[in-house]
Amino acid sequence: MKNNVRLLSLLLMVFTTLSFQSCNDNDDTEKTATINVRMTDAPGDYDAVYVEVLDVMIKSDANPDETGWVSIGTAAPQVYNLLDLTGGVSALLASDAVIPSGHLGQIRLVLGDDNSVVKDGVTYPLKTPSAQQSGLKLLVNKNLEAGYTYDFLLDFDVEKSVVVQAGSSDNFNLNPVIRVSTVANSGIIKGIVTTTPPGVQVLASVKVNEEVVSAYTDAEGKFQINGIPAGAYSVTLTPDATSGLQPKIIDNVIVQNGQVTDLGNQSL
Structure with missing residues (x-):
């Protein structure tokens, strides 16, 4: 009987030690x-x-x-x-x-x-x-x-x-x-701008509260505006002033957190 009691006590100590270590490991991970x-x-x-x-x-x-x-x-x-x-x-x-x-x-x-x-x-x-x-x-x-x-x-x-x-x-x-x-905690607006004549650089911009967030098109006409909070926005496409092209405004552009809003191909 004494041997059984000692064995049970030893098993309880081992179980308690393992449980304590496991909790510590979990605590470290959770921190x-x-x-x-x-x-x-x-x-x-x-x-x-x-x-x-x-x-x-x-x-x-x-x-x-x-x-x-x-x-x-x-x-x-x-x-x-x-x-x-x-x-x-x-x-x-x-x-x-x-x-x-x-x-x-x-x-x-x-x-x-x-x-x-x-x-x-x-x-x-x-x-x-x-x-x-x-x-x-x-x-x-x-x-x-x-x-x-x-x-x-x-x-x-x-x-x-x-x-x-x-x-x-x-x-x-x-x-x-x-x-x-x-x-x-934010979304992305992207698109492609095609201009006539081709190759005109365009500035895509969005007003977020009091800040204007913008991005130029690259050589292929692609643009991407990052870090836009969820909401509805107007995107303004402004071509180089020397091109003679008129700006274009795209209203009601919906942005969702963690999502990319693709405006597709826009022509100027």
Whole structure:
């Protein structure tokens, strides 16, 4: 009888230990979320815009000061031509990064010095202000629930980011203007614009609250506007002013979170 009691006691201890470890494992899993970070572009009137990305970093709210930033970048430093990242194309900067769940206030995009712009066939250096050397802080303000995967899209607005210094036509500064959106909490508007004569560049724009979000068509007439919250919008297609073509407004364009609204082929 004593042996049976001892055996039962031992089994109970083992079961309790395993259960405790299992709960801890589950707790660890439930306290993390997974994020992916991609970069895309709303192009400007340049031949190419090259930007060097060194890293992507995040910081937990547990560190209120400038300590605690953690790298989640997936590749070595790389130079991207932002004008290649249009029409739905994006560059993966961080993949399947497991981070603590909870509130994520900011993502930091760390840029290098190997930045340049090509205009009318001539390459010019893009000067990066010293304040950006530690990384460009992008507001996210997203609560990450445990066990979920979040896809963040960094939409680089080239037209607003490349600034020509006053009094100079060949002195360019890089002052990044980037919109951050979460795929699950926003939608996409895309389409193709055909012009007569062909090849006219068109600006597709949407007004979201007080902000105008826009994207130029690429060489094939394709455009894609990212990070649009669910709702009904008017899309304005504005051709290059020198073309003589008239703008076109498409009303009642419905956007749903996590969905792509395809406007198909639009003619100007």
